[in-house]
Amino acid sequence: MQLRNKDRMMELTAEVIVGHNPDLVTLPDLYFKLEQTIASPTSSIDDAAEIIHSDPALAARLLKIANSAFYSHPVEINTVQRALMLIGTRQLKELAMATVVIDMFKSLNNPFISMKDFWEHSIACGIACRVIAIYLGKRDYEQYYLAGLFHVIGRLILFTDFPEISEKTTELSLEKKIPLFEAENEIMGFNHANIGHALLKNWNLPLAQQQAVQFQHGPQTDIPMAILPETVHVADWLVNGLSIGSSGEQYVPPLIDSFWQRLEIPESALGELIDQTDQQYQSVAGLFL
Amino acid sequence: MxxxxxxxxxxxxxxxxxxxxxxxxxxxxxxxxxxxxxxxxxxxxxxxxxxxxxxxxTIPSTAAITANLQSENTLHNMNQFQCNDPGHKAVVEFKKLLMERECN
Known part of the structure; x- marks a missing residue:
């Protein structure tokens, strides 16, 4: 698909879409400062806490999240330092990332979905990923949470910056009764997963998260032991079925059997996964939004 | 919602x-x-x-659900799940669970 840019035509790619909005190309400085501090062997928890305190809204929200049912710690956590010690710097970094990104996109309006619906869907998908990861005995479940949280962020950029294309994809999806990502494929030659992948790549997020977003609708990769794309796929399927929030998708995306098989979740466990997702979602959604 | x-x-x-x-x-x-x-x-x-x-x-009455279950004609089956394989075990189980949630 061609895109008119000033007076010349250029090929529309996922990278072009991501590069179109300079505000989104990089993550805010605060996040990188935090990452550097956490990675440095000479810095202390106080250094990390100081960075978080430089954004009082972020500090307050992190404390709220640390005290929520999401972590269910028995004692109240009332300083950022204690939150860091109890939750761990890695997890706190990822919580900071989620809050920073939600804030970054807060002011972007689009005519297709409300920000509230979008993040409700995204947070629920993050939680569903985390629930599945815990069910499967994975220890790095925050990584699953973030992959789910960002799985459809590419569509938010498309909705915001390319409304004409988004109108066409939405219409085609309804007219042909196909999932929106397939309509995106038909019109653009790629879909929101490619845009999301390009964005996460720009942000230098871990490769596993980039791939989880990129391959969420297939094809299946053969990376041994890496089940992140499969988890995101199934989580998105569950959250669409539960109708929590909206990603602009009108249909429950088709469950890919090989993805389902790879996770080895018995059908009898579905009820438990849904209940867990729903309960955790109810307790945290308000903290982020 | x-x-x-x-x-x-x-x-x-x-x-x-x-x-x-x-x-x-x-x-x-x-x-x-x-x-x-x-x-x-x-x-x-x-x-x-x-x-x-x-x-x-949009929640149909229990009587309607029962009728719809038989005719495979519920909101979920009609709209949301039409891109899914209706015979897939996980799809069948998920739809059943969603139906139960709507009834409660």
Whole structure:
């Protein structure tokens, strides 16, 4: 698909879409400062806490999240330092990332979905990923949470910056009764997963998260032991079925059997996964939004 | 919570979540209105393609669910899951669980 840019035509790619909005190309400085501090062997928890305190809204929200049912710690956590010690710097970094990104996109309006619906869907998908990861005995479940949280962020950029294309994809999806990502494929030659992948790549997020977003609708990769794309796929399927929030998708995306098989979740466990997702979602959604 | 419905799939008894406006911003049908055949005709005649419906108003009665379960004709089967393989074990189980949740 061609895109008119000033007076010349250029090929529309996922990278072009991501590069179109300079505000989104990089993550805010605060996040990188935090990452550097956490990675440095000479810095202390106080250094990390100081960075978080430089954004009082972020500090307050992190404390709220640390005290929520999401972590269910028995004692109240009332300083950022204690939150860091109890939750761990890695997890706190990822919580900071989620809050920073939600804030970054807060002011972007689009005519297709409300920000509230979008993040409700995204947070629920993050939680569903985390629930599945815990069910499967994975220890790095925050990584699953973030992959789910960002799985459809590419569509938010498309909705915001390319409304004409988004109108066409939405219409085609309804007219042909196909999932929106397939309509995106038909019109653009790629879909929101490619845009999301390009964005996460720009942000230098871990490769596993980039791939989880990129391959969420297939094809299946053969990376041994890496089940992140499969988890995101199934989580998105569950959250669409539960109708929590909206990603602009009108249909429950088709469950890919090989993805389902790879996770080895018995059908009898579905009820438990849904209940867990729903309960955790109810307790945290308000903290982020 | 609200759900976007294509105009073909709305039915009497559903309640609008938002105002429905024409292209000029004029109010056609106000939010919270419970749709009847006449209002649905109005929406169709103005070329409205989809509307936002209050989720709770889409929940069919238990009798309707039972009837629909038999005819495989529920909202979920009709709209949401039509891109899924209806014979897949996980799809069957998920639909069953969703149906139970709607009844409760």
């Amino acid at each position: 609200s759900v976007i419905f294509s105009i073909q799939h709305i039915s009497p008894g559903m309640s609008l979540a938002d105002d429905v406006l024409d292209n000029g911003g004029r109010l056609l049908v106000a939010a919270s209105t419970t749709l009847d055949d006449k209002k649905i005709r109005v929406l169709k005649s103005w070329g409205v393609s989809e509307v936002s419906i209050r989720k709770e108003s």
